[in-house]
Structure formats: C-alpha cells, structure tokens
Amino acid sequence: MRVFAIPVAVLISGLLFLLALPPADLHYLAWLAFVPLFLAVGGRGFAVGFAAGLGVCLVSMAVASWGLFYPPNLPDGNPSWIYLGFALFGLAVGLLGGLAGETKTLTVGRVLLYAAWGVLFEAAMLVYMPAHVALTQYQVPGALLVASAAGIWGVSFLVWAVNLLIAHAVAARRLRVAGAAALVPIALWAVPWSSEGREGDYTVAAIQTEAFELEDLARLNRRAGDLGADFAVWPELSGMVASPGGDTGALVALAAEEGQPPFATSFQDGVRPMPHNAAALFSGDGESARYLKRKPFGAESQMHRPGKQPVAIQTDQCKVGLNICYDTCFPHVMRDTVRRAGAEIILLPNMDPVSPRGVVQALHAAYTPFRAAELGVPIVRADITAHSMIVDGTGRILARAASGTEEVIVERVNLRRGQTLYLRLGDWFLYFCAAVAVAGLVRIRFGRTSGNRG
Numbered sequence: 001m002r003v004f005a006i007p008v009a010v011l012i013s014g015l016l017f018l019l020a021l022p023p024a025d026l027h028y029l030a031w032l033a034f035v036p037l038f039l040a041v042g043g044r045g046f047a048v049g050f051a052a053g054l055g056v057c058l059v060s061m062a063v064a065s066w067g068l069f070y071p072p073n074l075p076d077g078n079p080s081w082i083y084l085g086f087a088l089f090g091l092a093v094g095l096l097g098g099l100a101g102e103t104k105t106l107t108v109g110r111v112l113l114y115a116a117w118g119v120l121f122e123a124a125m126l127v128y129m130p131a132h133v134a135l136t137q138y139q140v141p142g143a144l145l146v147a148s149a150a151g152i153w154g155v156s157f158l159v160w161a162v163n164l165l166i167a168h169a170v171a172a173r174r175l176r177v178a179g180a181a182a183l184v185p186i187a188l189w190a191v192p193w194s195s196e197g198r199e200g201d202y203t204v205a206a207i208q209t210e211a212f213e214l215e216d217l218a219r220l221n222r223r224a225g226d227l228g229a230d231f232a233v234w235p236e237l238s239g240m241v242a243s244p245g246g247d248t249g250a251l252v253a254l255a256a257e258e259g260q261p262p263f264a265t266s267f268q269d270g271v272r273p274m275p276h277n278a279a280a281l282f283s284g285d286g287e288s289a290r291y292l293k294r295k296p297f298g299a300e301s302q303m304h305r306p307g308k309q310p311v312a313i314q315t316d317q318c319k320v321g322l323n324i325c326y327d328t329c330f331p332h333v334m335r336d337t338v339r340r341a342g343a344e345i346i347l348l349p350n351m352d353p354v355s356p357r358g359v360v361q362a363l364h365a366a367y368t369p370f371r372a373a374e375l376g377v378p379i380v381r382a383d384i385t386a387h388s389m390i391v392d393g394t395g396r397i398l399a400r401a402a403s404g405t406e407e408v409i410v411e412r413v414n415l416r417r418g419q420t421l422y423l424r425l426g427d428w429f430l431y432f433c434a435a436v437a438v439a440g441l442v443r444i445r446f447g448r449t450s451g452n453r454g
Contacts, residue, residue, distance in 0.1 A: 006052050009040035014059025017093075020136040021060075023362035023403070024069045030136035031162045031185040034093065038167035041101040049101020050094040057090030070357040073403035074385060077354040085363055088131035092121045096160065106168035113440035115161035116433035119153050123430055130329050133159045138366040142188030144373035144395035149421040150429035151331060152370045157433065158184060194394045200412035202317055204345070204380045205229035205261070207408050208388035208401040214242040217265075218254055220408055225261040227410040230317055233382040234265035236325050236351035237277065246270030248280070248287050255282035262315070264347040266293070266324050268304070277304040279322045279349055281313050288313040291322035294333050300326075312341035318415055321346040321377070328367045328381075331374060331427065338375045339423055344415040346375075350383040358403035361386035369395035374422040378413035 013036045020030035037056055041049040063069070064086065065079045099114045100106070122132050134155035137143035146154045162181045169178035205224035211217055217238055224232040242250040246269035254260055262283035268275040269290065277293040277300070292307025310333075312321040321343025327333045328348065337343045348368070352361040365387035372379045373395030382388045386403040390411040399409040 006040045006044075006048070009036035010052050010055040011059055013037040013056040015063065017056060017089075018060040018063050019069060021363065022135065022138070022366050023071075023358060025139065027136050027138075027140055028185055028189075030133065030159055031182070032166055034096070034160075034163040035167045035170065037093070037097055038100040038106075038164060039171060041097050042106070042167075042171065043104035044101045046098040046102050050098035052101075053094035053097025054090040056093050056097070057086045060089070061086035064359050065356065067357040067359075070359070071403070072357075073405075074354065074358045074361075075356060077356045077358075077360075079356055081353045081355045081360040084129070085131065085360060088125055088129055089133075091125065092118060092131060092133070095121045096164075100164070100167070106164060106171065108165070108168070109440075111161055111164040111168055113436060114164055115157050116436040116440070118160035119157050119430065119433040120437055122156055123153070126330065132156050134370070135363060135366040137188070138369045138395075139397065140185075140188050141193050141394070141396070142191035144369055145191055146188070147370050147373045147395065147422065148376065151374055151422045151427055152367075153427065153429045153433065155370075157429070158188075193396050194392075200378075200392070200414040202230045202345070202415070203228045203410060203412050204347075204378070204390060205232040205408055205410045206380050206382040206388040206390055206399070206401065207232055207234050208383055208385070209235065209238075209406045210384045211406075212238060212241045214250055214254065217242075218257075218260070220406075221254070221261065221263050222259050223408050224263075224410065225259050227408065229261045229410055231281075231320065231345075231347060231380070232261050232263040232408075233347045233349060233380045234263055235382050235384045235388075236266045236279075236349040237268070238349065239265040239267035243267040246275065246278070248282070251282050252287050255286075256284050264320075264322060264349060266349045271305070274303070274305045276307055277324060278307075279324050279347075281315070281320055281322065281347070283315070288320075291324070293324040293327065295326045295330055297326040310336040310341040310343075312337060312343040318344045320344070323348050325350045325352070328364070328371050331371065334371045334375060335423065335426060338377055343377060345377055345413065346371075346379045348379055348381040350381050350388070352383055352385070354385055358386040361403070365389060369397060374420060376418065376420040376423060378415070380413075 016029045016033035019026045143155045165181040264281045266279040269278040278290040281288040291311035296304045321337040372391040376393045388401040390399040398411040401407040
C-alpha cells in the first residue's frame, strides 16, 4: 500500500527523527518517525530502501546543522561532528529501510526479525562509534527500566519494532494492531520514577567549565564545597595544565586545602612515548590510583594510549569508580567499573567536541542515563560546555547544566541498591537478537528451498 511518495516520506521521517532526538527531545515522535519511510519503500527493493533510509538521516543532519529547532546557545562549533553522527544513524536506518524494501508485505514475524537486525546493525557500529535510536528515550522512565534489564539494546528493539508494526498495521488497514503498538510508548512513559526521592546518601557536584587554569578551577571547586559537595567532578583534561609531565603535585596540594572537597579530573600522565589520558580522585589523603581511559576518541587514539583495567577507589564514604568521556558509549567498559571493580558511584570527566547548538554534546550526554540505569549506580558527568549532569541509579536526571554556561550543579544521590539484571548478565539481549536473526534467516532460506521443491 503506497501511502507516501518516497521523497515526501524521507522528508517527514527525517524531521520526525530529528525532533525525537536530543536536544529537541520530543521523544514520543520516535515511535512513528520511520513509519512513512517503511510504508514508502515496501517492495521497492533493498537498494531503494537503503538509499531512502540514508536520505532520512541526511535530512535530519541538514536541519540539525541549521539549528532551526534548538535554542541559540553555543551557536559556533564544528558541524563535521554532526555530519558524522547522523551518517552513522543513516547506516542503521538505511539497512532497516533496505530490509523493508525487500518485503512487499510485512508480517509480525518479519517485524520482530527486522527489529532484531536493527539492534545488530547498531551493535556493529561499536567498532567505531555507536548510534542507537534508543537515545530518543533517555528521559523516559519505562525505557530506562527496560534498559536496567536488557540494556540499551532492549529499548532500540522496541523503537524499531513499534515503527515496523505500525507500518504493517497501516498497510494492512488493521487499526487494532496499530493501536496496540501505540500503547507501548504510552506504557513506558506511565512507569513512575523510584519513590526514593532526592534525599540521598551523598552530595555530589559537577563543574561545567572551559577553564584550565588552576586558579579558576580552585574557585569553582571551592564553590562546590560551599554547596556541601562530598565529591566534585571536573571536565576531562582540566588537570592537564596543572600537571605537566604527569606531575600532579599542584592538584594534590589544592585538594589538601581547607574548604576544597575531593575532586576527580583527568590529565596526561608521563608515560613515553605516548601518554595515557589518566583520571584520579584527589583528596586530603592525596592522589588515588589512576584510571587510564580505555576508549580514546577518534584522533585522540594518536595522542593517548588506551588503558585496560577498571578502577574504583575505596573512600570513607563509598567506593568511587572512574571513567572518562567516550567510555560511556561502550556498555562493557562501564559495566566493568561496577561489576569487576565494585564501584557504587561513577565520576565521569568529559570533554565533548563543541558543535553548533550543542547537538553532539546532547547526543553523547543521552548515554549517561542509560549507563546509570543499566548498572544501577549514580553517574556524575562534567563537560566543558554543555549537558553536565547528575543522574541517579535509575537513570533519572537529578540536575543538568545548560548549554554554553559555566555552572556548578549539586545534588544528593543514593548509592547502588542491589544488582540490575543487566549488571548480572551483561549483553544477553544482544545475543538473543543475534539468535533471532540467525533463526529468521534459516527459516527464510528453508522456506524458499521448500517452495522451490514444491
């Protein structure tokens, strides 16, 4: 059933997908964003479907670069990061569009199979940089509850499946099926947040600043202490100027001063010929064990060698885990910090590339609630320019800094309570999707063979 011409479908789906993503955050649009695409390309062939799916994300990319739907904060920045991010989304959307193009009539079985393939396409991009349609749901309590059991993979599966199911129902004129599919996002939004509230165990602070001079950082850190922070987090590499060659003596001296709360930041250590991007917690007791960033970002891999081990530091208050920036895109890296190192809270120095309107910063920040929900621990994220946040162990954002501002945000958080299913079992749902995909391929192949024999 042809409901949309392909160019019209590409335009509509591109706009809906963009508006569902951060920083526009109209999350409910994600559940029907790809319906026009799937309806338009059905039966047109894989190449047409793939090209149309890629076109959807090119539309999203162009409008995101113009900043039509975003506040005017951070007008400057490098738009190439936006191009890269939406190109990666385009690969996944294009491949799903291609599968839909290969199918004249969607069935419920094909919906589940293609949704599983959508998850696998997203997972394959972990080789370079992940792009999950689940990021549209980072503020939805039910979606984060799903993530606590199945990881971010479970949420992406639902988004793909609902879009495909609605397209199937519209094409077949089965309104009851479409209505049933529409109940999924409604149910996820209706799930209440935890009743624990914000009167937590410890007070934490995230410092959002572009400052690198120790005098400025000391002033902001003292402000965090005045606001009652037990720990503060500075942005990634904020400590680099104060620790030439990996000598952190100035940072240790600052942490020993009266009125300065313990703080975490990262810096280059003195390893030659290529240093690590190292993070540590500085307190009156000195410098903690160093965590070495395990996932250097892009060209950073030519500047910093990766670390290999998780690190968590036992303090008088709790066991504090350390990760850095791009680590949050890789669920197994973050899981190690809690599962293997035993962290009860994660402090996360961050330095996202500056993009126009803070688009890339917003997309990267959306991973933080998912990682917190998956692991059941609070995460304190401090960036240089945008979307620093304090997130509790359910994934709820307790405090968030605006784009383009220098801020100290402070909140109380509860420490980890028990273990989530995802923490215990890891990426089990991803393996389940792989099994579904293989079984589906076998069934399709067997069915064609049987048909030929008949």
